Amino acid sequence: MASTVDSSNTDLFSSAPALQSNLGILSPDQIELAKILLENGQSHLFLHWPEQGVCDNDKLGFFDQIARLNSSYPGGLASYIKTAKELLADSKLGKNPYDGFSPSVPSGENLTFGNDNFIDMEKRGVVEARNAAFVLVAGGLGERLGYNGIKVALPRETTTGTCFLQHYIESILALQEASHKVASDGSQRDIPFIIMTSDDTHSRTLELLESKSYFGMKPTQVHLLKQEKVACLDDNDARLALDPHNKYMIQTKPHGHGDVHSLLYSSGLLDQWLDAGLKWVLFFQDTNGLLFNAIPASLGVSATKQYHVNSLAVPRKAKEAIGGITKLTHADGRSMVINVEYNQLDPLLRASGFPDGDVNSETGYSPFPGNINQLILELGSYKEELQKTGGAIKEFVNPKYKDSTKTAFKSSTRLECMMQDYPKTLPPTARVGFTVMDIWLAYAPVKNNPEDAAKVPKGNPYHSATSGEMAVYRANSRILQKAGVKVEEPVKEVFNGQEVEVWPRITWKPKWGMIFSDIKTKISGNSEISQRSTMAITGRNVFIEDLSLDGALIVDSIDDAEVKVGGSIKNSGWTMENVDYKDTSVPEEIRIRGFRFNKVEQLEKKFTQPGKFSLED
Numbered sequence: 001m002a003s004t005v006d007s008s009n010t011d012l013f014s015s016a017p018a019l020q021s022n023l024g025i026l027s028p029d030q031i032e033l034a035k036i037l038l039e040n041g042q043s044h045l046f047l048h049w050p051e052q053g054v055c056d057n058d059k060l061g062f063f064d065q066i067a068r069l070n071s072s073y074p075g076g077l078a079s080y081i082k083t084a085k086e087l088l089a090d091s092k093l094g095k096n097p098y099d100g101f102s103p104s105v106p107s108g109e110n111l112t113f114g115n116d117n118f119i120d121m122e123k124r125g126v127v128e129a130r131n132a133a134f135v136l137v138a139g140g141l142g143e144r145l146g147y148n149g150i151k152v153a154l155p156r157e158t159t160t161g162t163c164f165l166q167h168y169i170e171s172i173l174a175l176q177e178a179s180h181k182v183a184s185d186g187s188q189r190d191i192p193f194i195i196m197t198s199d200d201t202h203s204r205t206l207e208l209l210e211s212k213s214y215f216g217m218k219p220t221q222v223h224l225l226k227q228e229k230v231a232c233l234d235d236n237d238a239r240l241a242l243d244p245h246n247k248y249m250i251q252t253k254p255h256g257h258g259d260v261h262s263l264l265y266s267s268g269l270l271d272q273w274l275d276a277g278l279k280w281v282l283f284f285q286d287t288n289g290l291l292f293n294a295i296p297a298s299l300g301v302s303a304t305k306q307y308h309v310n311s312l313a314v315p316r317k318a319k320e321a322i323g324g325i326t327k328l329t330h331a332d333g334r335s336m337v338i339n340v341e342y343n344q345l346d347p348l349l350r351a352s353g354f355p356d357g358d359v360n361s362e363t364g365y366s367p368f369p370g371n372i373n374q375l376i377l378e379l380g381s382y383k384e385e386l387q388k389t390g391g392a393i394k395e396f397v398n399p400k401y402k403d404s405t406k407t408a409f410k411s412s413t414r415l416e417c418m419m420q421d422y423p424k425t426l427p428p429t430a431r432v433g434f435t436v437m438d439i440w441l442a443y444a445p446v447k448n449n450p451e452d453a454a455k456v457p458k459g460n461p462y463h464s465a466t467s468g469e470m471a472v473y474r475a476n477s478r479i480l481q482k483a484g485v486k487v488e489e490p491v492k493e494v495f496n497g498q499e500v501e502v503w504p505r506i507t508w509k510p511k512w513g514m515i516f517s518d519i520k521t522k523i524s525g526n527s528e529i530s531q532r533s534t535m536a537i538t539g540r541n542v543f544i545e546d547l548s549l550d551g552a553l554i555v556d557s558i559d560d561a562e563v564k565v566g567g568s569i570k571n572s573g574w575t576m577e578n579v580d581y582k583d584t585s586v587p588e589e590i591r592i593r594g595f596r597f598n599k600v601e602q603l604e605k606k607f608t609q610p611g612k613f614s615l616e617d
């Protein structure tokens with residue numbers, strides 16, 4: 001219905017005379033949006049508007065943005081403002097969002113790398129992988145890291161320089177292939193890969209994919225879903241904030257990774273996946289170089305236990321910036337197992353019979369497992385739930401108040417939501433579980449800049465570019481140790497003010513070995529690798545047999561070449577040089593690590609012909 005200004009809303013518009021005098025330039029739809037704003041206490045947005053004829057294009061631009069904000073939020077701006085007022089009032093009162101619930105330590109599935117159960121779970125996971133879709137949430141700016149590029153373009157490790165996105169794609173492709181090999185009907189299916197982006201990351205993510213031919217994935221296999229930002233709020237009345245640089249624009253900020261559910265729901269992909277027979281949706285975050293060490297076994301757990309929701313977790317250090325998986329039991333008997341975010345765990349515990357708050361137990365860890373925000377959801381029940389909720393996730397607000405009167409904010413705030421809050425609306429019959437794995441195997445995110453990382457309490461993980469890379473070498477070294485290789489123990493070194501274990505710099509492509517039983521088939525005899533060594537395997541059929549490595553070795557081969565890597569290899573190798581993070585003459589992705597390699601000498605072998613070879617060939 002075309003809308004005009006009739007007698008019933010002259011009152012409304014007379015509350016904003018500057019807007020009223022401009023109604024002539026607005027379309028009926030825009031007038032409708034203006035009404036929504038005025039009805040919801042937003043007349044301040046027009047106070048500075050000059051008379052009609054001045055800056056009219058800016059005014060129309062303003063309404064373009066309002067239309068976007070209104071259509072991209074379930075229930076529109078009116079609903080956003082209403083929720084904001086309620087949450088801001090609760091926050092001002094200091095209301096505990098977990099009121100009525102008491103926390104306790106939940107019990108979950110524990111996996112130990114390399115034992116029989118782990119190996120069985122990995123094999124089961126590989127069978128299931130062909131029924132999975134992967135969803136990467138990568139809309140965040142990474143403010144804590146402060147890196148200027150997109151985080152998925154950062155090298156996971158600098159021995160090969162492979163970036164996170166490439167590693168993720170190659171891991172999914174390796175799983176896809178391994179899964180087809182064991183599929184009973186032998187049919188082929190491409191595992192869908194979804195990336196949630198935002199205005200901050202979208203074009204750079206797309207450019208990276210296109211410039212690298214999607215790292216070998218079919219472009220049709222990859223879908224980008226862009227999340228929109230939400231309006232910022234200036235005060236407890238949820239008055240929308242104007243952009244400090246443009247008075248005809250609302251300031252916006254990210255709404256959080258919880259948007260992924262409504263985006264997936266509205267994309268129509270879930271129905272396609274169900275029709276195609278898929279069973280699992282796996283969510284993961286932008287910078288965890290160890291993640292795919294944990295995927296096959298935990299997918300196996302989901303399948304075996306028939307979990308609707310399976311969250312991956314690692315032992316958590318008190319006050320570490322990762323959420324705690326908690327059992328919350330309500331006075332009325334309801335209970336749920338859910339992530340309590342790291343900034344809320346301490347106050348929740350203090351308010352409910354744990355006077356010391358978030359502290360380590362006698363094990364040296366928090367009794368609450370740490371959420372690594374890798375979720376495995378069963379597709380059927382997920383779709384059913386989203387049909388009820390439309391993908392809306394419980395929101396929260398986290399204003400930073402100027403003072404104890406809690407009336408003014410230090411800077412504008414906004415509503416946020418988190419993807420791991422998805423189980424909050426599930427019925428009590430839902431099978432919600434979690435799987436705990438070793439930190440060295442499963443979790444090493446890159447979130448903190450060097451300065452903040454160096455200030456992390458002693459013994460807590462740094463979550464920096466330095467620790468993220470060192471964790472890849474540690475995990476690979478330990479996996480080879482378990483497979484029978486004598487890998488020399490690490491030395492401690494300090495980079496960018498952080499003391500880390502430096503293991504031999506061992507890397508391989510996912511297709512070389514995705515699960516432990518595969519890796520073991522690639523290793524035989526008695527092999528040893530010294531601490532100062534570097535070993536990069538980029539070929540598939542590379543077999544390590546009676547190798548003694550003290551230096552640097554790079555082996556690349558085509559799939560049809562079978563290469564035996566053995567004998568004694570000794571050279572000057574690659575040394576590590578300290579780099580200061582403040583030294584802007586060094587590229588940012590290197591200096592945030594605090595070291596770079598000096599490639600003094602290496603044995604580099606490439607096998608480009610089919611056949612059987614050994615290193616001497």
Ligand SMILES: O=c1ccn([C@@H]2O[C@H](COP(=O)(O)OP(=O)(O)O[C@H]3OC[C@@H](O)[C@H](O)[C@H]3O)[C@@H](O)[C@H]2O)c(=O)[nH]1
Pocket residue numbers: 137138139140141142196198254255256257284285286287321322323339341342370371372373418420447
């Ligand atoms: O609006 C957003 C915000 C974030 N994200 C993505 O969500 C992921 C996580 O973002 P952050 O790194 O800021 O998350 P945080 O470190 O604050 O906490 C997150 O990871 C650690 C877990 O223990 C926490 O429970 C979880 O919330 C990233 O991949 C980021 O790109 C979005 O896609 N959109």
Ligand SMILES: [Mg+2]
Pocket residue numbers: none
């Ligand atoms: Mg964050």
